[in-house]
Amino acid sequence: MSPDYPRILHHGGADGVTGSCHRLQFAEDRGLLVDCGLFQGEDATRQDSLEQHRVNFSVDDLLAMIVTHVHIDHVGRLPYLLAAGYKGPIFCSVPSARLLPLVIEDALKIGFTRDSVLIERFLDEVESRLRQLDYKRWHILIDDSRHRVRIKLKPAGHILGSAYVEVDTLDKMTGYEQRTVFSGDLGAPYAPLLPAPRSPYRADVVVLESTYGDRQHEDRRTRRARLKAAIDRALENDGTVIIPAFSIGRTQELLYELESLIHQAKSERWRELEIIVDSPLASRFTQVYRDLKPWWDAEAHQRLRHGRHPLSFENLYTVDSHEEHQQTVDYLARSGRPAVVIAASGMATGGRVVNYLKRMIGDERHGVLFIGYQAAGTPGRDIQHYGPRGGWVELDGQRHTIRARVDSVGGYSAHADQQDLLNFLKRMRHPPSEVRLVHGEPAVQRIFKAKIEAWANEIGHDIQVSLAIE
Structure with a gap:
């Protein structure tokens, strides 16, 4: 008993x-x-x-x-x-x-x-x-x-x-x-x-x-290839890849992978590709991640020994103020300059990523890439589910038709x-x-x-x- x-x-x-x-x-x-x-x-x-x-x-x-x-x-x-x-x-x-x-x-x-x-x-x-x-x-x-x-x-x-x-x-x-x-x-x-x-x-x-x-998740080689493919399409279409990202964890892992892709790139467009983190909180977390290098794994330490900086590289830009955020949204929506934007929140329930989605999700040049779990009842889950069918999503009380390409790379989930x-x-x-x-x-x-x-x-x-x- x-x-x-x-x-x-x-x-x-x-x-x-x-x-x-x-x-x-x-x-x-x-x-x-x-x-x-x-x-x-x-x-x-x-x-x-x-x-x-x-x-x-x-x-x-x-x-x-x-x-x-x-x-x-x-x-x-x-x-x-x-x-x-x-x-x-x-x-x-x-x-x-x-x-x-x-x-x-x-x-x-x-x-x-x-x-x-x-x-x-x-x-x-x-x-x-x-x-x-x-x-x-x-x-x-x-x-x-x-x-x-x-x-x-x-x-x-x-x-x-x-x-x-x-x-x-x-x-x-x-x-x-x-x-x-x-x-x-x-x-x-x-x-x-x-x-x-x-x-x-x-x-x-x-x-x-x-x-x-x-x-089962995709293995790391597969997910990196799919990440690269999504960005390649944006480069071809002169569009932006919008990645709703959780401020802590996945943002830093994603930056690590993007640094690797840029480091290995042979094309000029890839080497000049702007990676924009539009989340003051994510930027603060990334700084703390840099400070906590002793808890990184052996692969990351090897990169550091070779003079690379996986979370602080030349193509990486951060957006802090709200005014700067509005200017960036407007610039990317109008200019057609290829870029990758990582913005919170991860399930598109609020935050700065919503402004990018409202401006760009109806334009087929752009793409939305999910790298983390999208809980039922969130805009992220709706975009993930209805986007490939040509459906719509409600953002800030308004319906937006989804014409941007929607991809999901499950391997970047932080969950087993x-x-x-x-x-x-x-x-x-x-x-x-x-x-x-x-x-x-x-x-x-x-x-x-x-x-x-x-x-x-x-x-x-x-x-x-x-x-x-x-």
Whole structure:
């Protein structure tokens, strides 16, 4: 008979791909929280936004919060968490501690206030709570007469600073021990800049993301070729390639790949191609990425040794002010000068990319290239789905016919695909007896559940796979 604790509860990210927030309760009065993210896309339309994001679960019993990485769908509810009275520490990796204040500052400006005094006060509060943990080292959360609980962060390969979390719990009253692994978001192997994640040695329970649990990504050579082909078409048509990009992670990986294509280019037009990052936040993240070179992978360090600068090259331009942004949109829409524009937001739900799309999506010279996941209910998903059929998309309340070419390069997703997720389990020396799937659309979770069960049956391993939504 299994004990009542530890118990896993979900305050988001159970039946969708955003809003991740998971609780490990190891006694009635003791628990810890892993992530606390915003809901986006269709996940955010199920009820009033303020009410949906309000933290209405208990925080008094939380010993700690752990941040797996700083994407907004994993940390965006942090202001709500502190407003609800959470007083404990916020644990994260060393790179995440540098990036988190930038994300929270942006979230505050968009969703709460532009009052710089209030923002500064809140950021000071967050930074006073941050506890940086080195990768691959155990940290004891509590060790008293009732429990010993320790945590360890390991690189997840998703974005810089991302981690999966190993939690060891020992109930000293019963002697029951359990190792629980929270995957956070796992990255794809061979992603630019980041080392690939390596599986833990063992786990009893794994809370596993399943965003791409139903499909395989293209390999890196294929996706780079498709990226080049999309830009080649723009060069031929005197058009612009618009890439809706997430400010952190994919923007930097994309710049890394574009630097490589320009470095290897033989044509004059490619060597002179302008790469424009029109996102002040993305520019700030890119600067922090440059500062965090010790966490880059071996390939990136080799480029640096050869005098190349993957995130700061001659063709790269950044647009900061709103006036400069408007001028750039107008110039590219009128001039026909080929360019690549990387602009936030990644799912075209707002931000500067929308202005480019409104001006250019009706012109067949241009192209829209998606390199990341487009959640259901977002303009990005509508463009991706209806664009190849000659459909339309609603932007700022107006319909726009899609005549620009629409491409998607799945390999640049920062998420592991089905095989990578399965390998995370298969490569454990002692695989888990229980897997709980989260952070995926329900249909995808069911497909991946069957895949895990088929593997476990094949090797004769007894495993219980459950969906957090059930």
